[in-house]
Each structure stands twice: as structure tokens, then as C-alpha cells.
Amino acid sequence: MTFDPGALGHSRSDLAAALKRERKRAGWTQVRLAKRCNMSQTKVSTIESGKSTPALVDVELILEALGSGGPPAADILSLARSAHTEWQDHWASRRRGLDKKQNELARLEAATEEFRFFLLSMITGLLATPDYVRASIADVSGDQSKTIAKKLERQNVLLESAKSFTFILTEQAVRWPLLPPLAMAMQLDRLVSVSRLPQVRLGVLPLVGHIPERPLNTFTVYDRRLATVETGTGALVLRDHRDVNAYRDDFDRYEGYAVWGEECRELLSEWSMIFTRQHP
Numbered sequence: 001m002t003f004d005p006g007a008l009g010h011s012r013s014d015l016a017a018a019l020k021r022e023r024k025r026a027g028w029t030q031v032r033l034a035k036r037c038n039m040s041q042t043k044v045s046t047i048e049s050g051k052s053t054p055a056l057v058d059v060e061l062i063l064e065a066l067g068s069g070g071p072p073a074a075d076i077l078s079l080a081r082s083a084h085t086e087w088q089d090h091w092a093s094r095r096r097g098l099d100k101k102q103n104e105l106a107r108l109e110a111a112t113e114e115f116r117f118f119l120l121s122m123i124t125g126l127l128a129t130p131d132y133v134r135a136s137i138a139d140v141s142g143d144q145s146k147t148i149a150k151k152l153e154r155q156n157v158l159l160e161s162a163k164s165f166t167f168i169l170t171e172q173a174v175r176w177p178l179l180p181p182l183a184m185a186m187q188l189d190r191l192v193s194v195s196r197l198p199q200v201r202l203g204v205l206p207l208v209g210h211i212p213e214r215p216l217n218t219f220t221v222y223d224r225r226l227a228t229v230e231t232g233t234g235a236l237v238l239r240d241h242r243d244v245n246a247y248r249d250d251f252d253r254y255e256g257y258a259v260w261g262e263e264c265r266e267l268l269s270e271w272s273m274i275f276t277r278q279h280p
Contacts (some may be wrong), residue, residue, distance in 0.1 A: 015079040016050035019062060022076065023048070026066045036065040053083050056240050081240060089234035094140060102150035108222060109157045116221040116251045117171040121176065124220075125151045126158060127167065127202075129190050131183045158197060166201045168254050170215070174204060174272055181278035188272035192265050203258030204267055211257045221247050 023033055030048070034041040039058070046052040047062075054062075061081040063073045093101045109115075115122055125133055133151045137144050141174040158165060174191070177184055195202035206213065227234045227247040238244060260265060 012053050012083045013050045015053070015059075015076065015083045018046050018072075018076045019054075019059070020048040022063070022066050022068050022072070025120040026068075028066065033062065033065060037061045053239075054080065056080050056084070056242060061201035063246070084238065084240035084243070085150060086239075087234060088237060090231075093234075097141060098137065098144065098147040099150050102147060106150070106154050106157075108226075109154065112162050112222040114223050115163065115165045116248065117165070117167045118215065118219050118251055118254060119167065119173045120171050120215050120218045121170070122178070122218070123169065123173060123187065124167070126155055126165075127191060127194055129183070129187045131179055132187050135178050143161065158200060161199055161280060164199050164201075166203075166245060166251075166255070168203050168205060168251070168258050170205045171207045173267065177275075185272045185275035185279070188268050188275065192268050192272075195265055195268075200266060201260065203255065203260045204264050205254065205258050206267060213217075213257070214252060215254070219247050219250075224248070 023030070028036075030044045031041050033039075034044045036059075037044075043052075047058070053139045056077070059077060062067075063076060068076070117126075122136065123132060125136070128136065128151070130148065130152060131150050134144070137147060140147075157163065169191075174188065175184075179187065191202060194200055219227060221227045221244060224241070224244060225239065227238045227244045229238065229247070238247070258264075
């Protein structure tokens with residue numbers, strides 16, 4: 001399926017109208033459809049009014065009950081996937097102010113208990129030193145002091161004992177020289193420190209051996225309800241359970257190739273020393 005970024009996240013009303021149209025085409029009442037699909041009539045009503053976005057499995061169930069098939073059913077399923085997908089481009093975020101984006105992330109983190117971070121090319125803000133945070137947004141014009149402060153403030157979430165965090169970083173993400181050598185050594189030392197927090201698991205995928213996987217993007221999974229996938233120009237926000245589960249499955253596979261615990265900390269310390277020796 002090809003997504004139109006301009007339509008992503010804006011398809012709920014179109015999906016609601018299409019499902020209502022299919023039900024009326026079949027000559028069914030909401031009560032009959034609800035009974036056939038083992039749903040409440042209230043649920044069918046909120047779906048058709050656009051007040052709630054149905055899961056893809058619910059859409060498939062409704063279409064099957066109504067006997068819908070062919071291109072109309074395919075179009076409705078396409079709408080359902082789009083309704084569960086949001087596109088957040090970098091330019092829009094920068095126009096609104098990156099500090100506002102930090103507020104959104106803080107709210108999402110407050111509502112999440114289990115986090116999975118797969119970091120392909122950079123260290124995420126939750127793990128970053130102030131220098132690394134500053135360098136990561138150096139290409140954004142204007143005063144970024146408020147954004148930097150909020151990024152660092154968000155790191156407090158790592159101390160919440162009711163939450164759990166699993167970070168997988170590729171060796172490239174860890175060792176990419178975004179900062180001068182001594183500052184990079186300090187950044188790696190911070191990774192070692194954070195990895196000792198009881199609610200944090202931090203692993204590294206070293207560039208050795210054989211890893212028959214081909215990661216394409218940095219992604220984060222929040223519980224079982226949401227996944228964000230980063231690209232060069234923005235991020236996809238995926239809410240369909242099939243998409244979320246697919247990224248959870250990817251994460252589970254990468255876990256098996258990563259090194260953890262003391263072995264991970266030894267690697268990080270070794271790489272930190274390499275940066276230290278590069279310092280003039």
C-alpha cells in the first residue's frame with residue numbers, strides 16, 4: 001500500500017462514511033450489524049459517526065458481515081490503515097517550535113509503561129548529554145535553549161520505577177562522532193551510567209559476527225498501542241495493532257543479537273577510551 005502523507009491521520013471521517021455507506025447498501029441496521037459482529041450498537045454508532053477509529057480487525061469483521069468485497073472493500077481497508085497512521089514532518093514541527101514537540105513527547109511518555117527504542121544511527125535524547133542534545137539540533141535556526149532544557153527535563157522519566165525501558169543501539173549510533181572526541185567519550189560514559197538504572201536495559205549491536213537482519217529505520221514502541229518510525233524528513237506514527245506488533249517482533253529479533261549487561265558496559269568503556277585517546 002502506498003501512503004499519501006497529506007492524507008495520513010485525516011481519514012477517520014472518510015472511513016466512517018464509507019462503513020456507514022456499506023451498511024446501508026446491504027440494507028442492515030446498526031443493531032443487526034452489531035449483533036452479527038458481536039459488538040455493541042453503541043460501538044457501531046461511534047465508528048460510523050467518526051468519534052472512534054476502529055481497529056483494522058473490526059473493519060475486516062464488518063466488511064465480512066456485510067458481504068463487501070472487491071475494490072470497495074480494498075478502498076475501505078486502505079482508509080482504515082491511513083486512519084491509524086499519522087505523518088509528522090520535521091518542517092511543521094520546527095515551525096510550531098521544537099519545545100512544543102518536547103511537550104507532546106513528555107505527555108506520551110507519561111502515559112506509557114513499557115518502552116522499546118531501536119536506535120540505528122544516533123543516540124536518543126533520553127540518553128544524551130547536554131552537549132549531544134545541543135549538537136543534535138544544531139541545524140535548527142534560532143534560540144534552542146528552551147528545547148534543550150525540555151529535552152534534558154524529559155530524562156527524569158528514566159527514574160520512574162513503574163516504567164521499563166529497553167534501548168538497543170547499533171555500534172554506528174554509539175560511535176558516530178557527532179561531537180569532538182572528549183565530548184563523545186563523556187557521552188559513552190553516560191550510556192554506561194544509565195545502563196545501571198534498575199528500570200533500564202541497554203544493549204548494543206556490535207559490527208561483528210553475522211546478523212542476518214537489515215534494519216532500515218530508528219523506531220520506538222510505546223506499550224502495545226503505538227509505534228513511531230523515523231525517516232530523514234519526519235516520522236510515521238502507527239497505531240494499528242498489526243503495525244505495532246510487527247515492530248515489536250523486529251525489536252525482539254534484534255534483542256537476540258545485542259550484547260547486554262557487563263559485556264555491553266565493557267564495550268562502551270572500550271569505545272570511550274578510543275575517543276579519549278583521540279583527544280589532543
